[in-house]
Amino acid sequence: MNNRSIAVQSLIHELYVRAGDVRVGDLGCAGVDTDRWLEANRVQLFPGKINRWVLARTLRDRPGPEDLQNTLIAVFNKWFSGSPIDPAISLPLDPKDKRAGVTDGIRIVSVNPERPVLQDTIQTRERLPMSPPPTLNAKSEVIFLTVEFNYRGLNKELAWPVCTAPGIFGVQLKSTTNCPLDADWMLTDVASPLQEAPPKKDVVDIITDETGNVLKPVVKAVETTLYVTFAMAAVGLLMYAAIARSQAMSR
Numbered sequence: 001m002n003n004r005s006i007a008v009q010s011l012i013h014e015l016y017v018r019a020g021d022v023r024v025g026d027l028g029c030a031g032v033d034t035d036r037w038l039e040a041n042r043v044q045l046f047p048g049k050i051n052r053w054v055l056a057r058t059l060r061d062r063p064g065p066e067d068l069q070n071t072l073i074a075v076f077n078k079w080f081s082g083s084p085i086d087p088a089i090s091l092p093l094d095p096k097d098k099r100a101g102v103t104d105g106i107r108i109v110s111v112n113p114e115r116p117v118l119q120d121t122i123q124t125r126e127r128l129p130m131s132p133p134p135t136l137n138a139k140s141e142v143i144f145l146t147v148e149f150n151y152r153g154l155n156k157e158l159a160w161p162v163c164t165a166p167g168i169f170g171v172q173l174k175s176t177t178n179c180p181l182d183a184d185w186m187l188t189d190v191a192s193p194l195q196e197a198p199p200k201k202d203v204v205d206i207i208t209d210e211t212g213n214v215l216k217p218v219v220k221a222v223e224t225t226l227y228v229t230f231a232m233a234a235v236g237l238l239m240y241a242a243i244a245r246s247q248a249m250s251r
Helices: 003-018 034-040 065-080 203-250
Strands: 042-044 050-058 103-112 121-124 142-151 157-159 185-191
Touching: 042 121, 042 185, 065 103, 065 142, 065 157
Parallel strands: none
Antiparallel strands: 042 157, 050 142, 050 185, 103 142, 121 185
16 A cells, blocks of 8 residues: 555545544544554564564654654654563664664665565554554655664564654643554554574674774773773882881881
């Protein structure tokens, strides 16, 4: 299904709500109990492997190339926050690390105006067990991001990813953020992993990747400082012992 079809679905739902036919659901998501929806609709995760997704997002915020990567990591942090992690280092959110929560190596493989087809697709938004399927805001243009990431967590499933950004006032209900209708982000397709995730990196490796050779002189300077400190302490002890001995002999 292309972005035009998704937009049509969103518009139909909006007209349906305005007509007064939908009177149930959460306050911030007309017609949908978001807690039940998220509990029923789950995406499969593959621990220790490179997971492959297609995400659809609106262009309501008019993102530039760097904004696409930064907002992707930010929304990953929302989706994966609170997930249990295996014995790996969980660092704070940092777009330069391409890391969020229990995921790292987050990267955009391609950006398309139409929905791409992934090899070995195993889940799609149209085949979720509980309706309605997620839709994006019909008033905005839509693009599709094919993304890959290393999943370091323990859970083998997650609530189907959707996200609605705050409005102009910056305040919104939780049910609005997680509402699968008229969203700004949503998962459309999941593919089976093709390969294992690369070995986990510790903090030193990550800093080295980001700074190149800058880390080596820093480490050398630290080592030199420690050696000088120890040497001065040893000289001080020797001088103290000599003075004490001299005073003892003069008595």
